[in-house]
Amino acid sequence: MPLEAFEKRTIITKTALFAVLASFLVFVLMPTIYIVSFTFTRWEEIYSEVFANPIIASENWFQIQRVLLFSFRIALFTIAFDFIFGIPLAYLLAHKRFVGKGILEDIITLPLVIPTSGFGFATLITWTTVSGLGGVLGFKSGLLNLADRIPLINIPFLIFAVHVGLTLPYVVLTIRAKLQELDPVFEVASRTLGAVSLTTFRRIVFPLALPGIFSGLVLAFARSLGETGATMVVAGVSTTASIAIVRWVFEFKFATASFLGCLLVVIAWALILPVEILLRRKRRLSISRSPLQAIGIEGQLLSMEKFVSRRLHYVKEVASITVIVLMVVVPIVIVLNSIFPYWFRDPYTGRFEGGVIYQLFGPSNYFGALSRATLTSFAVAAVSTYIAACIAIPLVYVIERYRFGTIIRSILKIPLIVPTSALGLSVLLLWGPRGLGMVNPGIWLIILTHIVFSVPVIVEPTIAAYEGSEIQSYEESARTLGATSYDAAETISLPLLKRGILAGVILSFTHSLGETGATFIVMGSDLTVPTLVVNMVEALAIPAALFSSAYLIAISLVLLAVFRFLTRR
Amino acid sequence: MPDVRLINVTKTFGKIIAVDHVSLQVSDREYVTLLGPSGCGKTTTLRLIAGLAEPDEGEIYIGDKLVTGLPPEDREVGFVFQNYALFPHMNLWDNTTYGPRVRAWEEERTKRIANEMLGLVRLAERKDAFPHELSGGMQQRAGLARALSAGTNLLLLDEPLGALDARIRTELRYELRRLVKDLGLTAIHVTHDQEEAMTISDKIVVMRRGAIEQIGTPEQLYLTPKTPFIANFIGESNFFEGSITKVSRETSIVELRGGLLIKVNSTMWKEGERVIIAVRPENVELESYAPANLSFLPGVVERIRFMGGILRYEIRLVNDDIVTSRMPIEVEKKFEVGEKMAVTLDSAKIHVYRYPKEGLREAIKVE
Numbered sequence: 001m002p003l004e005a006f007e008k009r010t011i012i013t014k015t016a017l018f019a020v021l022a023s024f025l026v027f028v029l030m031p032t033i034y035i036v037s038f039t040f041t042r043w044e045e046i047y048s049e050v051f052a053n054p055i056i057a058s059e060n061w062f063q064i065q066r067v068l069l070f071s072f073r074i075a076l077f078t079i080a081f082d083f084i085f086g087i088p089l090a091y092l093l094a095h096k097r098f099v100g101k102g103i104l105e106d107i108i109t110l111p112l113v114i115p116t117s118g119f120g121f122a123t124l125i126t127w128t129t130v131s132g133l134g135g136v137l138g139f140k141s142g143l144l145n146l147a148d149r150i151p152l153i154n155i156p157f158l159i160f161a162v163h164v165g166l167t168l169p170y171v172v173l174t175i176r177a178k179l180q181e182l183d184p185v186f187e188v189a190s191r192t193l194g195a196v197s198l199t200t201f202r203r204i205v206f207p208l209a210l211p212g213i214f215s216g217l218v219l220a221f222a223r224s225l226g227e228t229g230a231t232m233v234v235a236g237v238s239t240t241a242s243i244a245i246v247r248w249v250f251e252f253k254f255a256t257a258s259f260l261g262c263l264l265v266v267i268a269w270a271l272i273l274p275v276e277i278l279l280r281r282k283r284r285l286s287i288s289r290s291p292l293q294a295i296g297i298e299g300q301l302l303s304m305e306k307f308v309s310r311r312l313h314y315v316k317e318v319a320s321i322t323v324i325v326l327m328v329v330v331p332i333v334i335v336l337n338s339i340f341p342y343w344f345r346d347p348y349t350g351r352f353e354g355g356v357i358y359q360l361f362g363p364s365n366y367f368g369a370l371s372r373a374t375l376t377s378f379a380v381a382a383v384s385t386y387i388a389a390c391i392a393i394p395l396v397y398v399i400e401r402y403r404f405g406t407i408i409r410s411i412l413k414i415p416l417i418v419p420t421s422a423l424g425l426s427v428l429l430l431w432g433p434r435g436l437g438m439v440n441p442g443i444w445l446i447i448l449t450h451i452v453f454s455v456p457v458i459v460e461p462t463i464a465a466y467e468g469s470e471i472q473s474y475e476e477s478a479r480t481l482g483a484t485s486y487d488a489a490e491t492i493s494l495p496l497l498k499r500g501i502l503a504g505v506i507l508s509f510t511h512s513l514g515e516t517g518a519t520f521i522v523m524g525s526d527l528t529v530p531t532l533v534v535n536m537v538e539a540l541a542i543p544a545a546l547f548s549s550a551y552l553i554a555i556s557l558v559l560l561a562v563f564r565f566l567t568r569r
Numbered sequence: 570m571p572d573v574r575l576i577n578v579t580k581t582f583g584k585i586i587a588v589d590h591v592s593l594q595v596s597d598r599e600y601v602t603l604l605g606p607s608g609c610g611k612t613t614t615l616r617l618i619a620g621l622a623e624p625d626e627g628e629i630y631i632g633d634k635l636v637t638g639l640p641p642e643d644r645e646v647g648f649v650f651q652n653y654a655l656f657p658h659m660n661l662w663d664n665t666t667y668g669p670r671v672r673a674w675e676e677e678r679t680k681r682i683a684n685e686m687l688g689l690v691r692l693a694e695r696k697d698a699f700p701h702e703l704s705g706g707m708q709q710r711a712g713l714a715r716a717l718s719a720g721t722n723l724l725l726l727d728e729p730l731g732a733l734d735a736r737i738r739t740e741l742r743y744e745l746r747r748l749v750k751d752l753g754l755t756a757i758h759v760t761h762d763q764e765e766a767m768t769i770s771d772k773i774v775v776m777r778r779g780a781i782e783q784i785g786t787p788e789q790l791y792l793t794p795k796t797p798f799i800a801n802f803i804g805e806s807n808f809f810e811g812s813i814t815k816v817s818r819e820t821s822i823v824e825l826r827g828g829l830l831i832k833v834n835s836t837m838w839k840e841g842e843r844v845i846i847a848v849r850p851e852n853v854e855l856e857s858y859a860p861a862n863l864s865f866l867p868g869v870v871e872r873i874r875f876m877g878g879i880l881r882y883e884i885r886l887v888n889d890d891i892v893t894s895r896m897p898i899e900v901e902k903k904f905e906v907g908e909k910m911a912v913t914l915d916s917a918k919i920h921v922y923r924y925p926k927e928g929l930r931e932a933i934k935v936e
Contacts, residue, residue: 185654191641192619192648193668193719203667207658299673 013486020394024408024455027391031452032265032414034435035426039262042255049255060256063244068263071241075224077153078163079217082171085323087213088316089168090175091201095184104321106564108173110328111166113507113563114556115514116229117530118549121537122331123162124234125546130348131338133330146236158234163227165327167220174219178212179205196309199302215275219417222271225264226419228517232534242517245421249428249521258429261422268418276410332553339550342543359544366544369532373548376443377528380519381512384447388454389505395455396462397489400472409463412456420517424449428522441524449522450512457511458504461567465500466493503566510559514552572597572723572755573618578627580613587613588624589779595757595772600749602766603759605776606802606935611759612727614776618757619725620644631723647716651728653708655700661687661711662696668719686714689748706737713745717752724749726758730765738762742769763803767791775799778936797845797922801933806847806920807892808929813838820916822863827888831914832863835921843924845932852918853894855882855902858909865911868892870904884912 039046050060092098093105111119126132128142137143148157186208190200206213228242235243241264248257308315339356341347346354353362360367399405415423427449431439439445466472471493478488494501516530523531529552536545573595580588588610595601603611616622618629620641629637636644655664665687669679687693690710700708709729716724729745730738746769749756760766766773767787775782775790783795794800797808811825821838823831823846831846838844859865868886875881875898882894882904892912904910925932 183654185650185652186656188621188641189648189650189654189656190667190671192621192646193671193715194642194645195667195671196640196642199671203671204656298670302671302673 009484009486016394016486017398020391020398023391024395027387027448027451028415028455029411031427031430031448032418032423033426034430035258035261035265035422038258038426038429038435042258046255046259049253050259060253064241064256064260064263067239067241067244068260070239071225073153074155074159074163074240075221077155078160078167078224079171079220081160081164082168082220083213083217085320086168086171086216087175088320089324090172090179092317092320093172094176094179102564106560107324107328108169109564110169110332110557110560112169113510113514113560114332115516115530115533115549115552116166116227117233117516117533118335118514118552118556119165119331120162120230120233121533121545121549122335122553123158123165123230123327124537125338125542126331126334127158127161131341132334146234147238156234156236156238158236159231159238159240161327162230162234163224164323165331166227166230167223168324168327170219170223171216174216175209175212178209178216181212182208196306198305198309202301202305211278215278218271218275222268222417226268226417226422226517228419228421228520229515229530229534232516232520233537242419242421245419245425246517246520249421249425254429254434257425261419261425264419264422265426269414272413272417273410276413332557335546335550335553338546342546346543354543356543356547359541360547364541364544366536366541366548369527370529370544370548373527373529373532376446376526377513377530380443380446380450380528381509384450384454384512385458385505385508387447388451388508389458389501391451392455392458392462392504393494393501396459396466397493399459399463400466409459412459415453416456420453420515421521423452424518424521427452427518432522441522443526445522445524446519446526446528449518450515453515453518454508454512457508458501461504461507462497462500465497465503465567469496471496499566503563506559506563506566510556510563513559514556572599572632573757574628574630575614575618576628576630578614578617578624578629580610580617580622580624586779588617590627591776591779591781592627593774593781593784595755598750598753598755600746600756600758600769600771602770602773603757603776604761604763604766604773605782606761608778608936609776610779611761611776615725615727615757615759619646619648645719645721645723647719647721647724649709649712649716649724649726649729651731653700653705653712653732655708655711655715657700660697660699661692661703664700664711665696665715665718667715672719682718682720683714686718689717689751690714690744705733706741709733709741710744713748717748717754722754724754724756726756728759728761730760730762738765745769767803775802794847794920797847797925797929797932800847800920800922802935804849805893806849807853808933809846809890809892810843810924810929811846812843813840816840821921823921825888826890827886829861829866829886829888830863831866831919832916833919833921834916838921845922845924845929847920847922848914848918850881850893850895852915853892854913854915855884855894855896855904856911856913857902859911861887861911864913866892866914867909867911870906870908870910873904873906884910886912 050064051058053060089108093101127144128146130139130141132142134142144157146158149155150157150160182205186204187200190204195203226242228246231240232243232246239247241260245257245261342356344355344357345352352358360370395408399409427445428441429435431445431448432441439448474492474496475488478492483491514530516534519528520531520534527535529548533545533548536548575591575593578588578591591614603614605611613622617624620636620639624637628635631644631646656667662683665683666679669682684693687696690713692707692710692714695703695707703711730741733741742765770787772784772786773790774784777798783790783799790799790803794803800806809825811823813821814824815822816836816838819836820832820834821836823833823844825831833846856865858867861867866886868884870882871885872883873880878897879895880898882896884892884894886892894912
């Protein structure tokens with residue numbers, strides 16, 4: 001190739017690389033950390049509002065601590081529950097083949113893409129109203145009340161239920177991946193030496209899978225800390241940290257909100273980075289002696305394990321499946337099913353005003369609001385997904401090609417973990433009137449926010465498709481035939497990756513449709529469907545909320561089915 | 570009382586019949602090898618005995634106990650894996666004592682047997698080492714010690730030497746047999762390496778495509794292979810296609826390609842039947858040129874290979890068949906490439922088989 005053409009090529013490649021990295025920086029990384037730098041640059045302002053408030057002294061700081069502690073408690077118990085019921089599920093999916101396995105996998109992935117406020121609403125009516133489990137079991141009212149707490153741990157049941165539903169996938173899928181990596185021969189060896197399955201799990205599988213288990217639980221913890229959308233719907237008077245951020249933004253207590261948001265973002269980073277580093281290093285935990293042996297209870301434990309493994313064979317699997325069905329499937333089924341009785345009137349009081357039709361087309365005219373919100377939601381999803389794809393696809397190439405790619409990949413996990421309301425606030429502070437002043441709250445700000453987490457959502461399936469295929473070998477063959485790496489990417493990898501990219505795009509679109517927490521902060525007066533649902537619930541327009549949730553969930557299910565179809569092959 | 574008995578055991582995976590109505594008996598203290606090409610069902614059979622898979626049909630007995638349906642942890646069988654499967658997060662001592670501990674043996678007994686086994690495999694000084702710190706040969710010995718420490722009488726070995734270097738393999742195989750015999754155990758050893766099988770087994774079970782081809786001692790299999798497959802798989806054989814032309818009281822005459830005639834010591838065939846005859850290279854003797862008759866098959870030396878103490882001749886006969894001969898280099902008569910000469914076959918050492926309906930190629934294919 002003549003020298004000028006070669007140089008020209010190199011310049012183009014370098015420019016393209018720069019453009020991709022710059023977009024990544026500007027559209028993904030900066031919004032994620034801006035809230036932290038904001039806290040540092042406006043420290044006096046924050047300090048005076050939070051700690052040394054002229055009117056209420058350090059009351060704001062006290063509030064922050066209170067909600068943080070509350071969120072931590074919720075997260076801790078959530079992951080404990082996830083651990084107990086998630087591991088049998090992960091095991092089931094990793095090793096056993098059975099009828100309906102695909103469906104189980106789909107059920108477990110559902111919470112990752114389902115609109116959070118819709119899911120929150122579904123959980124709400126399942127447990128607290130007579131249209132839910134209460135009615136199914138024959139009661140005249142809901143099974144529980146909104147504010148009912150779980151005894152002993154004193155956490156509102158509804159919040160716990162949505163958090164478990166939304167975090168279980170993280171635990172199950174991460175542990176499953178680690179279990180699949182583990183050579184099954186170790187379990188086999190253990191059994192030939194006389195250990196029953198439970199003992200084998202405790203002494204062999206668990207220690208070897210520990211990094212995966214640990215990272216799954218950390219991801220779940222972070223997700224629970226950051227959960228906003230569903231919690232907003234079910235929280236009632238309780239306040240978690242992420243809800244507090246939303247509330248304080250709307251009360252114009254920006255400094256307090258930012259400080260809390262900053263804390264949450266820092267915590268998310270502090271949780272993720274060590275886990276990522278831990279996962280990269282394959283150093284194994286050496287457990288020489290079973291610690292229980294030292295305590296002397298090993299003998300009893302062994303006989304207990306023998307008993308459970310032999311007699312109560314499938315108890316743990318059945319229990320886990322029941323949990324996930326109860327937490328995920330039942331609410332969705334109930335909400336989809338409830339539209340029918342509620343269509344014309346409230347089925348219990350007979351009043352027209354309590355029917356979906358009235359609420360949509362009557363004086364409140366939610367139909368108008370819903371139509372506008374639908375347009376907004378789809379427009380936002382489409383535009384943000386498109387822009388995110390333009391950044392994500394070259395980014396995948398960069399990640400695979402360059403050594404610093406692994407760092408980028410780790411950083412990309414952050415937007416998915418950071419509390420969505422904090423993320424929204426960060427974007428608002430960066431691009432909005434108080435920051436660069438370039439964009440006002442409204443549809444464009446929503447789009448900018450959605451880009452931040454859409455990029456990671458597109459990148460991961462694409463990388464998975466790339467690494468799980470032979471594309472690398474094809475690229476190498478192309479290059480030995482004379483294609484430059486860019487040519488190879490364009491003519492070989494891209495067409496072959498089409499399916500993976502399409503899957504990522506659909507996932508991103510669905511996720512964007514259902515996003516609530518961040519959108520709430522930046523939407524101004526442009527409502528999306530999930531945020532409209534939150535408003536409807538607060539206005540107690542339950543049938544309208546019912547209809548909107550059901551309709552949004554239905555769309556998500558259809559899109560998820562398409563996604564599965566594409567990735568199943 | 571035989572130690573292991575399989576009665577009509579069958580295992581299918583979807584459409585593939587991995588083990589096809591196999592019946593087998595292994596006596597107490599016997600060292601038996603399951604030998605065959607990949608995919609012949611030997612590993613599946615071993616796993617069925619261990620309880621790592623359940624048969625679709627048939628019964629398996631260990632000792633007097635019917636074990637079909639029992640999980641592996643209840644069968645009390647020692648299993649040695651091809652890739653050792655030493656628990657990576659435990660050192661050698663903990664690996665070795667895993668079996669006893671999981672059965673809740675007392676500390677004293679556990680220590681005693683673990684030390685004994687580690688001593689037998691000569692790894693006593695390395696008990697604090699972790700698996701990744703040991704060489705392949707050491708890891709395999711460790712795997713052996715671990716399987717033995719669980720205190721069983723039946724040892725199952727799944728290609729235990731497959732992952733090792735050739736040299737270590739030959740050393741370890743004797744150690745394996747010696748250990749098993751010293752401890753008075755019964756062993757069932759799976760391998761595709763026929764040299765390995767020949768050197769260490771009391772009895773070899775040759776399997777192919779899910780079924781047993783022949784069971785016998787190494788000598789029996791070598792000297793009296795029952796099928797062309799065995800004649801080819803065990804050791805080496807020359808094959809000739811022909812048909813029976815005359816049957817007398819004690820011998821028969823076979824006509825080979827091109828009209829060459831040869832005398833064989835078998836009288837069970839009818840005239841006109843198509844047959845295959847097989848003869849091992851060491852039973853092909855070389856003589857100076859003589860015209861064709863029942864004793865001599867003339868030909869030309871095509872290639873000579875020097876293989877240490879043996880010369881390997883490839884001779885193209887006048888009918889275009891190629892025959893291989895292996896002769897020690899001390900033999901007086903030596904030939905050169907291109908030289909015309911003749912071969913004689915010892916009729917007592919010729920095996921005659923019915924011509925297989927799938928053709929010779931298919932019948933001896935190692936698959």
